[in-house]
Amino acid sequence: MxxxxxxxxxxxxxxxxxxxxxxxxxxxxxxxxxxxxxxxxxxxxxxxxxxxxxxxxxxxxxxxxxxxxxxxxxxxxxxxxxxxxxxxxxxxxxxxxxxxxxxxxxxxxxxxxLSHRIRMEGPRDEFRELADGFDTMLEQLESHVAEQQRFAANASHELRTPLAISKALLDVARTDPDHDVGELVDRLRAVNARAIDLTEALLLLSRADQRSFDREHVDLSLMAEEATETLLPLAEKHGVTVETRGDAAPTVGSPSLLLQLTTNLVHNAIVHNLSERGTVWVGTGVRPGTAVLTVENTGERLTPELVSTLTEPFRRGTERVRTDHAGVGLGLAIAQSITRAHGGTLGLAPRPDGGIRVTVALPARGVRHPRHS
Structure with a gap:
């Protein structure tokens, strides 16, 4: 102005x-x-x-x-x-x-x-409060910008891969007229499906980050049951047993996003499991003022350092990824964004016997949670 x-x-x-x-x-x-x-x-x-x-x-x-x-x-x-x-x-x-x-x-x-800080000395007064608040804002902005830059670079790399594969397949088909058309179509279809999955995951992640959704009464136990039933064929294919237990866990949020959150966690627990006779435990419950969803699985032993990085976009942990159903590397990143958008926290911890335990804590129904813009 x-x-x-x-x-x-x-x-x-x-x-x-x-x-x-x-x-x-x-x-x-x-x-x-x-x-x-x-x-x-x-x-x-x-x-x-x-x-x-x-x-x-x-x-x-x-x-x-x-x-x-x-x-x-x-x-x-x-x-x-x-x-x-x-x-x-x-x-x-x-x-x-x-x-x-x-x-x-x-x-x-x-x-x-964004790297400059005021760091005002002296006793705590109105000006000191303002300066400290401004430093905190700068720190968060710097972290957010760096995270967005990494995300943009990783997303560009991930999207470029299927496009490069499609181009290579089409170049082979053009230079080799005798190439099997059916095989080419199947490979192009698989590459295109992966690109679509990645694009949809990016759109879902953006939607969760923007907090642009309506809030309704949701029971996490029902979300857990629906996600388990949907992924039961995948669990049977991998020889993984899924056990669901727990009580009602009422909260407030988007049913579709919370279902996506639960599905992502159960899907990860199934595909990143033991090669045979693996187990996944899905539980829900209520703590004082908090609705809790836990997903545990068996698997290889993981270090705390590796576990702390698994919520970063496109961070897969290559030592525990299978060649099939490896996903696009956004499952836990989407889960964390959905959790934050609902005013909750997502915690990851390695299990002593192998595998990982994921805990989602959301404000229970009737407990006000902070709204973000």
């Missing part, structure tokens, strides 16, 4: 300080003036004599006092005005110095530099 220039905050504070000081001095002089007018005798008043002695108390009359008081008053007010302007300018500068540092940091951030 284009706005006309105005007085600076420092100049406004300076004028305010000087005006207040001048007003206070004027009131003080007015009180003194009233006192003088009341108690100093006029020129027509007869002199008074002290009792017992013939000492006459004459003193100055009002006219003489006024002739000397008015110039002195004007000089005092002029001094107060100059002193108030100079002192006010210095005091306003000291008071506004923290705001100047914050403004400089905001200017650097607007130019694209």
């Amino acid at each position: 284009n706005r006309r220039p105005g007085l600076s905050a420092r100049l406004k504070l300076t004028v305010s300080y000087a005006g207040f000081l001048l007003l206070a001095g004027t009131l003080l002089l007015a009180v003194m003036w009233i006192f003088v007018l009341r108690w100093v005798p006029t020129i027509n008043d007869p002199p008074r004599e002290a009792e017992g002695d013939a000492v006459i108390i004459t003193g100055p009359d009002r006219a003489q006092l006024m002739s000397g008081f008015i110039p002195a008053t004007a000089a005092a007010l002029a001094f107060l005005l100059v002193f108030g302007l100079l002192g006010g300018w210095i005091l306003a500068g000291r008071m506004l110095a923290p705001l100047t540092r914050i403004a400089d940091a905001a200017r650097l951030a607007s130019d694209g530099s």
